[in-house]
Amino acid sequence: MEINGKTRTCGLIGNPVEHTLSPMIHNTLAGILGQNMVYVPFLVEHGQVAEAVTGAAALHLLGLNVTVPYKSEVIASLQEIDDLAKNIGAVNTLVQTKGGYKGYNTDMEGLYRAMTGEGIRIEGEQIILLGAGGAARAVAYLCAVKGAKRVYMLNRTWDKAKAVALEVNRAVGRDVIMPMLLTEYGKIPEGKYLAIQGTSVGLAPDEEGVVIADEAFYDKIHTGFDLIYSPWETRFMKMTKAHGGRAYNGLKMLLYQGIIAYELWNDVCVSEMEAQKVYEKLKEHFNSGD
Numbered sequence: 001m002e003i004n005g006k007t008r009t010c011g012l013i014g015n016p017v018e019h020t021l022s023p024m025i026h027n028t029l030a031g032i033l034g035q036n037m038v039y040v041p042f043l044v045e046h047g048q049v050a051e052a053v054t055g056a057a058a059l060h061l062l063g064l065n066v067t068v069p070y071k072s073e074v075i076a077s078l079q080e081i082d083d084l085a086k087n088i089g090a091v092n093t094l095v096q097t098k099g100g101y102k103g104y105n106t107d108m109e110g111l112y113r114a115m116t117g118e119g120i121r122i123e124g125e126q127i128i129l130l131g132a133g134g135a136a137r138a139v140a141y142l143c144a145v146k147g148a149k150r151v152y153m154l155n156r157t158w159d160k161a162k163a164v165a166l167e168v169n170r171a172v173g174r175d176v177i178m179p180m181l182l183t184e185y186g187k188i189p190e191g192k193y194l195a196i197q198g199t200s201v202g203l204a205p206d207e208e209g210v211v212i213a214d215e216a217f218y219d220k221i222h223t224g225f226d227l228i229y230s231p232w233e234t235r236f237m238k239m240t241k242a243h244g245g246r247a248y249n250g251l252k253m254l255l256y257q258g259i260i261a262y263e264l265w266n267d268v269c270v271s272e273m274e275a276q277k278v279y280e281k282l283k284e285h286f287n288s289g290d
């Protein structure tokens with residue numbers, strides 16, 4: 001694509017940003033759809049999020065993604081916030097408005113599109129959610145809103161799980177999230193569960209890491225969804241499969257959160273065929289070992 005006077009710019013703010021796959025998602029989409037847009041990563045130093053957002057508005061940047069560690073901090077610099085993002089307490093996408101930005105959370109909807117695309121149901125399901133950090137909090141909200149029967153939220157730090165459960169249960173008006181200590185997994189009632197792995201344990205280079213190493217735990221899982229996508233197959237996924245379950249990584253969640261952001265910025269609808277082309281490109285990247 002030729003960059004010229006009419007090129008519109010989007011980007012990512014975070015720290016660090018070097019390993020992001022978002023430029024590949026957005027620049028590939030712009031190429032496929034023939035749109036004059038570029039997407040670049042911007043490293044923002046700690047304490048400078050507000051300046052970054054003000055500067056972006058002054059430069060008329062069309063939109064920004066926000067990654068770790070600024071998804072909550074950025075909220076104070078927004079002109080408007082979408083209700084869903086407000087309830088989750090985290091924003092990963094900024095869309096240009098007159099004189100500033102409106103914040104959205106596309107992580108949650110991205111995960112939902114990824115799951116439904118694989119035929120994974122949330123409604124009426126019994127779910128085990130591992131973790132209570134930023135991502136798991138959005139997952140807890142998604143499960144509650146989409147009608148999960150019960151979610152056992154297991155975390156190393158019980159207070160964090162309790163705080164998320166209180167907040168989400170209050171927001172949806174029913175006691176659906178049940179906070180537990182990670183070590184209490186044996187107390188989860190017998191049955192078959194959808195398990196969502198939302199901790200950072202097992203993320204490359206710690207490829208042998210797994211948040212629960214007890215084989216017996218995996219007998220309870222019919223489907224395991226790991227939010228991690230590097231490595232391609234985590235130990236959590238391997239253990240789930242070894243016990244007869246289906247397992248998925250988080251690459252499609254990443255893909256769809258990006259696609260939803262792209263749709264918001266460009267006012268277009270990306271087809272499944274176009275999404276699949278971007279997915280193939282991301283997969284190639286993993287296969288090439290870059």
Ligand code: NAP
Nearest residue numbers: 131132133134135136156157198199200203227250253254
């Ligand atoms: P975060 O806010 O830092 O939360 C980290 C979580 O991992 C917390 O629940 C933490 O427990 C737990 N944890 C960390 N080290 C642990 C250990 N040694 N033992 C047990 N638990 C441990 O991170 P996040 O933003 O939620 O991200 C979590 C994961 O999701 C990351 O791997 C990230 O790459 C992935 N993610 C993927 C996507 C995607 O698009 N696929 C999007 C967002 C995030 P404590 O509360 O006890 O510290």
